[in-house]
Amino acid sequence: MMAILFQRSTYLCSDLNNGDYINKFECMICIDSLSIFLNNVRIKIEENDNSILISEAKKLIKIGKFKDERIKTFYNSFLYMLILILKNVTIENRDNIKHPLTENVNKYLNRLNRKFSSKSFEVRYAIRLIFVMTLTVSLCKIFNISHLYWIPLNALLLLQPGYEESNKRMITRPIGTVIGCIIIFFIYPYLPGVTGIFILSFLMLSIMYSLTPGTWYQPIFSTVYALSMASLSMNNTTAIQMRLLYLFIAVFIVMLVNNLLFPNKKEYMFKLNINTLNDIQFMSWELIYKSLLSHIDNGMFHNALNYFHMIYMDSENYIKGMEDTNKAKKYRDILTVHWRMLSEAEQILWVIQTRSIDYNDMENLFRLADYFTHLEINDLFIDNDYLNDNFIFEDDNVNYFTRQYIININRLFEIYKNINI
CATH class of the missing domain: 1.10.560 (GROEL; domain 1)
Incomplete structure (x- = not known):
């Protein structure tokens, strides 16, 4: 879990450093707050009881009202992962962790079957x-x-x-x-x-x-x-x-x-990569669904994260070499939205893993996960009225990240309407 925290922090910090469009003042407050708390964790963490540190982390999540979406996502991601670590590091919880759910064999075989298509790279x-x-x-x-x-x-x-x-x-x-x-x-x-x-x-x-x-x-x-x-x-x-x-x-x-014979040109590879990013979004909601049923192996999301960033970097390199700047901007927007969506899905997953939500929110997440895993994300447009009528979350963070996720789905829908990919 420490490795996942380090990996995610590296990716998120890298995103924070890209461009001048980030609120620098909020970024400084975020990093300063997390570094102080992390130093406190280093001093006080123990194997018997970390409830005080967990309470402090939850308090920081409540008071961390950042306006910038990227900073808020990074901030919550870091703290939720730390809460999981603080819970699981105790002797009592280490002994009581259930055998994690692994990937369903049938779904794995279905994905493997798709790999044997003539369209597969x-x-x-x-x-x-x-x-x-x-x-x-x-x-x-x-x-x-x-x-x-x-x-x-x-x-x-x-x-x-x-x-x-x-x-x-x-x-x-x-x-x-x-x-x-x-x-x-x-x-x-x-x-x-x-x-x-x-x-x-x-x-x-x-x-x-x-x-x-x-x-x-x-x-x-x-x-x-x-x-x-x-x-x-x-x-x-x-x-x-x-x-x-x-x-x-x-x-x-x-x-x-x-x-x-089946030339794998860069443009074709890029289109395959975009479709793969859609598949990874689908996989993230499968993991959310599983985590609502039982504790899941964190390595499953770790693997999805590695896979996502490998595809992301390959796609980004293709975009950098494009001559059509207008088209390149739209493609870059697709990558950015996918990155944010995966980060938001990750936050929801960590909230569930820490068991910080009540039964009604879990039931709504069940229905939402089922909804997303049966639809094509790039063909989907979700109306706010539909969301308000069907999915009401009491937890502020779950409510925020689900709504941000849906806002980004609608952004993707608008981008895909104006570009052929």
């Missing part, structure tokens, strides 16, 4: 990889030519999950290989026999593994290494010719497969 890459490796290895088996294994080896290095990354390597690898061939052609005559070849090979291998794959200079060292070793069993000039020929055969095969 993993399946599309796997099909291309199977096709390329089957073709290139078959060439090795059919034609008994020396060092023909260089074709599948080069093809494996050229074929990447992303279409653009593969195209980049089909430029950088030939450049590095040609430079490497020129270097070995001129220095080979001056090598002092087998000992010199082994020393050069060891040096090239050491440098090669310290460089970033996919760059134009990394293949220089791998080429010098491969050709120096190949020269022990064949003429150096012949080895250079074969190295270049096999590389260009591999480039041709990979280029053909990359363009004709």
Whole structure:
């Protein structure tokens, strides 16, 4: 739980530091208040009874009336996680924690089944990889030519999950290989026999593994290494010719497969990532539903959080490279709203985990979780009157975060109406 607190705090602090649109004064009050309380926890935390610290944390939640949505979310997230830690750290609660609910096997299998779709990123890459490796290895088996294994080896290095990354390597690898061939052609005559070849090979291998794959200079060292070793069993000039020929055969095969068979272009990958963010929102409400029934394993949300930020960062990198600034702004708004929604769902989860809400609020959350897990979030618009008539929460924090979540759902709905994704 300490690890989750640290991880969440890192993500939230990172968000607080982005841009000038955050209320700096409120941010200072928030951080100052939390740091003082955390120092107090460090001094007073014990294994027998932390009820005084828990009461202080709940009091801080009540008096922390921040106007900025991001700061309020961060503030409550930190304190609710600390309350959970303070409760579970005591010997009595450690012994009484029930066996946590794990993920439902059927739902896991359903998600796995979706992964085997032809639209899945993993399946599309796997099909291309199977096709390329089957073709290139078959060439090795059919034609008994020396060092023909260089074709599948080069093809494996050229074929990447992303279409653009593969195209980049089909430029950088030939450049590095040609430079490497020129270097070995001129220095080979001056090598002092087998000992010199082994020393050069060891040096090239050491440098090669310290460089970033996919760059134009990394293949220089791998080429010098491969050709120096190949020269022990064949003429150096012949080895250079074969190295270049096999590389260009591999480039041709990979280029053909990359363009004709399920190309994973960046735009397609971005759309998949956005759909994945919707799935993660769905998963968060599944966890809320489970937490209302029993104590859940905090690692389940920890995994969802890691997955979310991996997708978030990948999507953000794509947006940074876009030329259409208007479209990029809308895409960035989608990411921001998804981040806020997950943070708000997390707050609701921690409130439930601390058992700080009454029966009526739990019943309403049951119905709300059931409502969200049966609808597509990006096609959903929730009217405030509908919310007021059907979901009334007595707990101020649950009421605040559910309403903020619904406001953000409506924001997503408006964004999706004006953009094709």
